[in-house]
Amino acid sequence: MSHLFYQTKSPRPVLDRADGIYMYDVSGKRYIDGSSGAMVSNIGHSNPAVLDAMRAQMEKSTFGYRLHFQTEASEELAEKIVARTPGGLDKVFFVSGGSEAVESCLKLARQYVLTRGEAQRYKVISRFPSYHGCTLGALAITGMSTMTAPFDPMMERMPKIPAPRAYLDDLDADDPASGLYYANMLERKILDEGPETVMAFIVEPVGGASTGALVPPAGYMQRIREICDEYGVLLIHDEVMTGGGRTGAFFGAEHWGTVPDLICLSKGFGAGYAPLGAMIARGDMVDAVMGAGGFVHGFTYAGNPLSCAAGSAVLDEIDRQGMVGNAALMGDALAARLNGLMQRYPIIGDVRGKGLLTAFELMADRGTKAPLPTHLTASTRFVDVAYDNGLIVYSRRTHGGAAGDHFLVCPPMIVTEAQLDEMTDMLDRSLAQFMAEMPKLAAQ
Numbered sequence: 001m002s003h004l005f006y007q008t009k010s011p012r013p014v015l016d017r018a019d020g021i022y023m024y025d026v027s028g029k030r031y032i033d034g035s036s037g038a039m040v041s042n043i044g045h046s047n048p049a050v051l052d053a054m055r056a057q058m059e060k061s062t063f064g065y066r067l068h069f070q071t072e073a074s075e076e077l078a079e080k081i082v083a084r085t086p087g088g089l090d091k092v093f094f095v096s097g098g099s100e101a102v103e104s105c106l107k108l109a110r111q112y113v114l115t116r117g118e119a120q121r122y123k124v125i126s127r128f129p130s131y132h133g134c135t136l137g138a139l140a141i142t143g144m145s146t147m148t149a150p151f152d153p154m155m156e157r158m159p160k161i162p163a164p165r166a167y168l169d170d171l172d173a174d175d176p177a178s179g180l181y182y183a184n185m186l187e188r189k190i191l192d193e194g195p196e197t198v199m200a201f202i203v204e205p206v207g208g209a210s211t212g213a214l215v216p217p218a219g220y221m222q223r224i225r226e227i228c229d230e231y232g233v234l235l236i237h238d239e240v241m242t243g244g245g246r247t248g249a250f251f252g253a254e255h256w257g258t259v260p261d262l263i264c265l266s267k268g269f270g271a272g273y274a275p276l277g278a279m280i281a282r283g284d285m286v287d288a289v290m291g292a293g294g295f296v297h298g299f300t301y302a303g304n305p306l307s308c309a310a311g312s313a314v315l316d317e318i319d320r321q322g323m324v325g326n327a328a329l330m331g332d333a334l335a336a337r338l339n340g341l342m343q344r345y346p347i348i349g350d351v352r353g354k355g356l357l358t359a360f361e362l363m364a365d366r367g368t369k370a371p372l373p374t375h376l377t378a379s380t381r382f383v384d385v386a387y388d389n390g391l392i393v394y395s396r397r398t399h400g401g402a403a404g405d406h407f408l409v410c411p412p413m414i415v416t417e418a419q420l421d422e423m424t425d426m427l428d429r430s431l432a433q434f435m436a437e438m439p440k441l442a443a444q
Contacts (some may be wrong), residue, residue: 010384018045021412021419023392031387034423035394035410039208039241039357042268043317044412050273053313057306066303073308080315081280084250086259091286093295094303096275098240098266099133102202104279105262106137107297108289109200109234115288118232121199125189125233128160129210129400132202132238132264141202144210146401159193161185163207166217167350168369179219187227200234200262201227205252206354208241209396212361212406213353221256235260240277241357244268245318245413248328248355255354261285268413271314274307323413330415331355337424338409345431347372356413361398361406371404378405382434389433391426 013025021044023031036042043050057073064071078092093108095101106124113121126132128143139148140155148157164182166173171181190198201224207214228235237260242252246268249255263280270276289295301307318324335351338360342348349363362378364370372378379395382405386393398404411423 010380020044020046021415030390032391032419032423032426033412034386034391034426035408036268036412037272038267038394039246039408039410040267040270041272042244042246042413043271043314043321043323044414045272047271047273047314047317049317049320050271050310050313054273054306054310057309060305062304062306063301064305065300066298071303071305071308073305073312074303077308077312077315080312081265081278084315085263085280086251088259088282088284089261089263089280090283091281093279093281094308095266095277095279095299096301096304096307097277098264099135099138100299101240101264101266101277101279102133102138102141102238103135104297105202105236105264105281106141106200108279108281108285108295109236109262111289111292111296112234112285113199115292118196120196123193123198124158124236125186125193125198125201126158126160127163127203129163129398130160130204131208131210133240142210144401146397159189161189163211163214164216164220165211165214167352170369171217173215173217175217176219179217179221180223182217183220183223183227186224187231190227190231190233195231195233198231198233200236202236202238204238204240204242205255206242206247206357208238208357209394209408210401212359212396212398212408213357213410215352215354216256221253221258225258225260234262236262236264238264240264240266241268242354244271244314245324245327246355246357246410248324248331250318250324252354252357269314270307270311273310273314274304275301276304276307276311318413321414326415327355327413330411330413330417330420331358333417333420334358334409334411334423337420338427341424341427341431344428345435347431347435356410356415357408358410359406359408361404363404371399374403376438378434379407381437382407382430385434385437386426386430389426389430391423391430393427 016026126141130143132138136155171178243265266277338351349366350361394408
C-alpha cells in the first residue's frame with residue numbers, strides 16, 4: 001500500500017530506470033516515452049554529460065540561498081539563456097517550475113505598472129481553453145473549467161478570449177484574415193474591460209495541454225503584439241512547454257518573429273534532471289521595480305546551484321547534438337506519420353503541431369467536428385491502451401476540459417526516424433484496439 005497520492009487512482013508500475021527515449025519498469029517491461037513525460041524530458045533520459053555536470057556541482061555545493069550568495073552555476077545559466085533570448089529581455093529570475101514562472105511574471109508585471117503610476121491596471125487577459133499552472137494566481141488566468149471551478153471562491157477570475165481554434169470553426173489557419181479575426185478579439189476585450197484596467201495578455205505561442213499543440217493562424221502573433229503596444233498592455237509568452245527547442249526553434253515565438261515583454265520558461269529547459277524554471281524580463285522593467293524598493297517575491301529554491309548546473313548542461317547538450325534542428329526535422333516526419341494514420345482511421349479528426357510538439361484529436365465525425373461521447377472517456381482509455389502496448393502519450397479534453405479528446409505525441413528531441421516508425425506501429429496497434437473496443441464502451 002502506497003502512502004502517496006496524486007490526481008487519480010490509476011495504478012502504474014514502479015519505474016526502474018530510463019535511458020534515451022526509453023523507460024523500464026521493475027519487471028523489465030520497456031516503454032517509449034512518447035510524450036517526454038509531461039513534455040519535459042526534451043533531451044532524453046540519463047544523458048551522461050548532464051549527470052556528470054550535476055555530480056561536479058554536488059561536490060561543490062547543493063544549495064546556496066540567493067540572498068546570501070551568488071553562485072557560478074546560476075550566473076552561467078542566466079548568461080546562456082539571455083544569449084538565446086530576443087533583444088531587451090536580459091534579466092532572469094529562476095524558479096522551480098512552470099507555475100512558479102507564471103506567478104513570477106504576473107507579480108513582476110503588477111509591480112512594474114505600479115512604478116508607472118498605473119495602480120488601476122491589474123487584469124490579465126488569457127484564452128479559453130488555456131492552461132498556465134496550478135497555483136491560485138496561475139489558475140485565475142487558466143481557461144479550463146474542470147480545473148478552476150472548485151477554487152472559484154478563492155480567487156479573482158480573469159477575463160478570457162477564445163483560443164484561435166480555426167480547425168473547429170471551419171476557418172483557414174493559413175489565411176491572415178483568420179489570424180486577424182481571432183487577434184482582434186483581444187482588442188475588443190481590452191475595450192470592454194477598460195484599457196486602463198488591463199495589465200497584461202498571456203499566450204502560449206503553440207498551445208500546450210489545453211488545446212493540444214494548437215498552432216496560431218497566420219498573422220495572429222504579430223497582431224496581438226500590435227494591440228498590446230497600442231493599449232500599453234504587457235505581453236507575456238508562456239513558453240513553459242514550447243521553450244527549449246521542442247517546436248524547432250528555441251522559443252516557440254521565434255517562428256513568428258514576435259518579442260514579448262516577459263517569458264515564462266520551464267519543463268524542457270531543465271529537461272527533468274532537476275526542478276527548474278525561469279522568468280525572463282525586459283531589463284528596463286526590472287530596473288524600475290528594483291529602483292522602487294525591490295521585487296516583492298521569491299522562492300526558497302530560486303537559483304538553486306544544482307538545478308542551474310543541470311540546466312546549463314542541458315543547454316550545452318541541445319547545442320552539441322543539434323537537437324533544435326532535429327526537432328524540426330523529426331517533427332515533419334512525425335506529422336507525416338500521424339497524417340498517414342488519419343487517412344486510415346476516420347476517428348482521427350485533426351493532426352496539428354509544430355516540430356515535436358504534435359497532437360492528434362479523436363472525433364465522432366470529422367466533418368462536423370463533433371467530439372466523441374464523454375462517457376467513452378477516450379482521453380483516458382486510449383492512453384491506457386497505448387501504455388499497455390508500451391507507448392506513453394499524454395491526453396487532455398479539448399473543449400475546456402469537459403469534452404473532446406486530444407493526444408500529445410512529443411518524444412524527446414533526440415528521437416530518430418527508426419524510433420518514430422516504432423512509435424507509429426504502436427499507435428497503429430493501439431488505435432485498432434481502441435476502435436475494436438468502442439462498440440462495447442458505447443453500450444456501457
